[in-house]
Amino acid sequence: MTFFSCCTYLHGWTQHYVPLLKKDTIVPLEKREMKYKYQRDLIDLALIVLHKDPDKRLDSTNGLNRKWHLSASPILEYTLSTEGTTGIAAGGAFYTNVEKATNVSSFVGAIKYTQKKQFLLPVQSSIWTAGNKYNLLGDWRYLHFPQDTYGIGGFTTQADQYTVTYQYVRLYEFALKHIGNSFYAGAGYQLDYHWGIEELNVPAGHVTDYQLYGFSQRSISSGLAIDLLYDSRKNSINPGGGSAYANLEFLQNSTLLGSSSNWNSVLIDLRRYFKVARTSVLAFWFYSVVTISGSPPYLDLPGSGSDTYNNTGRGYEQGRFIGKRYADLEGELRFPVTRNGLLGGVVFCNAESVSELSSRFEVVHPGVGIGLRIKFNKFSNTNACLDYGIGARGSRGFFGNLGEVF
Numbered sequence: 450m451t452f453f454s455c456c457t458y459l460h461g462w463t464q465h466y467v468p469l470l471k472k473d474t475i476v477p478l479e480k481r482e483m484k485y486k487y488q489r490d491l492i493d494l495a496l497i498v499l500h501k502d503p504d505k506r507l508d509s510t511n512g513l514n515r516k517w518h519l520s521a522s523p524i525l526e527y528t529l530s531t532e533g534t535t536g537i538a539a540g541g542a543f544y545t546n547v548e549k550a551t552n553v554s555s556f557v558g559a560i561k562y563t564q565k566k567q568f569l570l571p572v573q574s575s576i577w578t579a580g581n582k583y584n585l586l587g588d589w590r591y592l593h594f595p596q597d598t599y600g601i602g603g604f605t606t607q608a609d610q611y612t613v614t615y616q617y618v619r620l621y622e623f624a625l626k627h628i629g630n631s632f633y634a635g636a637g638y639q640l641d642y643h644w645g646i647e648e649l650n651v652p653a654g655h656v657t658d659y660q661l662y663g664f665s666q667r668s669i670s671s672g673l674a675i676d677l678l679y680d681s682r683k684n685s686i687n688p689g690g691g692s693a694y695a696n697l698e699f700l701q702n703s704t705l706l707g708s709s710s711n712w713n714s715v716l717i718d719l720r721r722y723f724k725v726a727r728t729s730v731l732a733f734w735f736y737s738v739v740t741i742s743g744s745p746p747y748l749d750l751p752g753s754g755s756d757t758y759n760n761t762g763r764g765y766e767q768g769r770f771i772g773k774r775y776a777d778l779e780g781e782l783r784f785p786v787t788r789n790g791l792l793g794g795v796v797f798c799n800a801e802s803v804s805e806l807s808s809r810f811e812v813v814h815p816g817v818g819i820g821l822r823i824k825f826n827k828f829s830n831t832n833a834c835l836d837y838g839i840g841a842r843g844s845r846g847f848f849g850n851l852g853e854v855f
Contacts (some may be wrong), residue, residue: 488790490824491833506828524561529846530596530754530767536561536569546579553577556587568593581627586637588621588757595649596768600658601750602805603770603812607842611657612649615748618642623676633678639700641670643748659747668746669709672702682722686852687830688732690724702743712743718756720855729784734855736761740773751775752803760854762801764816764840772803774810779855783822793822793832797854816840825851 485507493503526534540557558572569592576585595614599605623637644667651657657664679695682688696718702708719735738751745751752771753762761777762769781797799816820836834850848854 485827488827490791490827492826524559526849527847528767528849531567532564534561534563545577549580551577551579552581565595567595584625584633586623588619590619592617597766598768601662601772603803603814611651613646614649615643615646625676625678631679631681635676637674637676639672639674641749643668662747668748669707670702670746670749671706671708672700674698674700684830687832688722690722690730692722694720709746710743712740712745714738714740729782732781732783732855734779737776745773753801760850762799762816763797763818763836763848764838765814765844769844770801770803770814772805773808774804777801790827791824795820795822814841
């Protein structure tokens with residue numbers, strides 16, 4: 450979920466919750482006061498405005514031993530694909546077992562309405578069973594989503610832009626089993642269902658790439674996936690130097706499961722984090738989705754911002770470039786600005802490419818940018834992120850996130 454959230458402090462969950470946290474990063478109580486005494490975050494500032502003492506967060510367990518921590522917050526967001534967005538997000542963190550060492554389970558959902566008259570209802574979850582034997586991951590969404598589209602391949606121009614409107618339901622569920630050290634393996638089911646699809650603002654007599662590819666008012670991708678994962682990050686929302694992440698997923702969509710056609714793909718997601726000096730991190734990300742056989746529905750083609758949290762290819766609108774094959778490489782330097790940890794910054798660059806109708810990669814689209822990091826929660830090291838990305842051919846804009854982009 451990509452959102453830049455206003456800071457609304459509710460006792461309990463906001464102090465300890467990290468969406469989709471891979472490891473329990475809550476610092477033992479006896480070490481917290483020394484480590485965080487001189488740090489500040491948005492929750493501290495909110496308490497100061499309310500004339501409350503933020504240091505009381507250091508000398509109280511704040512329900513640390515409770516199973517449930519809940520919270521809600523208003524949302525302010527801006528992306529090139531949605532423009533201004535408002536809404537509310539709510540979520541919770543909990544332990545499925547307090548006797549065994551178990552990671553924090555979490556869920557987060559939101560209701561959002563955008564300046565482009567888009568309605569979004571995402572719900573995502575990460576459930577850890579006792580002793581971290583299994584990790585159950587869910588990604589459910591409903592969207593009523595008019596969006597810009599430009600056609601297939603990397604040679605499309607701004608003049609090719611028109612609007613596609615549709616309703617969309619996503620239902621992804623995975624179960625991963627710990628198989629040793631930082632390795633996990635498992636399987637899952639993925640459903641992408643689009644209906645009520647319409648092309649708007651198409652010039653009379655113009656044949657769109659969507660029509661050439663195979664336009665339909667409804668499309669279904671329904672399939673089973675096999676997933677292999679390596680994750681040594683202690684905090685997936687803000688990974689530290691020295692950690693790594695690698696995910697390999699094979700997806701087979703089948704008409705036997707209700708899919709509009711038979712097609713399959715491989716997803717590769719690689720991330721590496723290096724410590725620079727004492728407090729900075731140099732991070733690299735490679736993300737690729739390759740269709741092996743068959744043809745995904747047009748609205749399921751990978752491309753700019755097609756990753757889980759719509760973060761790839763900053764500097765370009767979501768869906769600006771799409772194709773049967775997609776690859777994106779990103780690098781980012783993250784550094785502190787203030788000694789109290791409240792403000793930080795990033796500089797980043799990226800390069801993405803999509804295949805043409807010939808299935809060949811022929812053009813690369815670069816992007817660069819800078820970003821501001823505001824500490825949302827110092828205990829979980831969660832940042833509210835606001836980036837400004839610049840792409841080629843005049844593409845540019847702001848991108849918001851709660852937690853680092855990758």
